[in-house]
Amino acid sequence: MSVIPFDQREGVIWFDGKLVPWQDATLHVLSHGLHYASCVFEGERAYGGAIFKSTEHSQRLKKSAEYLDFEIPFSVEEIDAAKRLVLEKNGQVDAYVRPVAWRGSEMMGVSAQHNKIHLAIATWEWPSYFDPAQRLKGIRLDMAEFRRPDPATIPCKSKAAGLYMICTISKHKAERKGYADALMLDWRGQVAECTGANVFFVKDGALHTPTPDCFLDGITRRTVIDLAKRRGFEVVERAILPGELEGFSECFITGTAAEVTPVAEIGPYTFVPGAITKALLDDYMAEVQPKARAA
Numbered sequence: 001m002s003v004i005p006f007d008q009r010e011g012v013i014w015f016d017g018k019l020v021p022w023q024d025a026t027l028h029v030l031s032h033g034l035h036y037a038s039c040v041f042e043g044e045r046a047y048g049g050a051i052f053k054s055t056e057h058s059q060r061l062k063k064s065a066e067y068l069d070f071e072i073p074f075s076v077e078e079i080d081a082a083k084r085l086v087l088e089k090n091g092q093v094d095a096y097v098r099p100v101a102w103r104g105s106e107m108m109g110v111s112a113q114h115n116k117i118h119l120a121i122a123t124w125e126w127p128s129y130f131d132p133a134q135r136l137k138g139i140r141l142d143m144a145e146f147r148r149p150d151p152a153t154i155p156c157k158s159k160a161a162g163l164y165m166i167c168t169i170s171k172h173k174a175e176r177k178g179y180a181d182a183l184m185l186d187w188r189g190q191v192a193e194c195t196g197a198n199v200f201f202v203k204d205g206a207l208h209t210p211t212p213d214c215f216l217d218g219i220t221r222r223t224v225i226d227l228a229k230r231r232g233f234e235v236v237e238r239a240i241l242p243g244e245l246e247g248f249s250e251c252f253i254t255g256t257a258a259e260v261t262p263v264a265e266i267g268p269y270t271f272v273p274g275a276i277t278k279a280l281l282d283d284y285m286a287e288v289q290p291k292a293r294a295a
């Protein structure tokens, strides 16, 4: 992966309806989105030139903004078309796609009733979220100190930038200790998710995954649940307590960036990436290919 900083790369970025040279896609320091986190985004992947579940991501982006009380001034169809255009102009077929929408600069207090809503879309090559060698053996997860907050305190269904503050802190702490990522509990002390991915466990041939009642019900999570059911695996969505981790044989995480990534350790608990994880990893990688989708 290139180490060129993200603001110094080449290519084009779609910015409020126009394609602009990559390094010109800037915003003013007095932007409401920067000061008050009135900002939502998406993370998507294109495989073989087609974005996997593009429309679902565009719909989620629009919904995320609504939860933050703003409306993105582009339709789902326009956002889908814009993403295709940026990919094409950047000459990419396998790429990560990042739409981001935020409140502009017209008002700079907490209230920003009439601020312009901006939308930008960038794409870049991002082969593997985790170190590829470590990924296949299973990554190691720390237990995060921060918990996913009570839905009464945050718009938990929004993919809002502000909700990632505790994710970055948790991931940094985990990385400093040599882990790849951290598992977060929720405000009740139940297992929730990783800092950028959902989590699944295997016990006696069945999949167990936390009910997404205070964190993102990921598009990859739902895809993997469908794939598991297609294979005839039982999928149990329920509250999972950290004490139960000892009784699970396999564990993996799911997300657009992480795809399906086996987990070998969570704190003191160990897992062996096994047949079910491997089957779902293979099924997912087949499912995202445009040929499988056209068939």
Ligand SMILES: Cc1ncc(COP(=O)(O)O)c(C=O)c1O
Pocket: 043, 167, 193, 194, 195, 196, 197, 198, 215, 216, 217, 218, 219, 220, 221, 254, 255, 256, 257
């Ligand atoms: C906090 C968090 N949870 C879960 C997910 C998985 O969501 P998806 O599968 O839609 O990418 C992501 C990734 O976007 C995330 O950032």
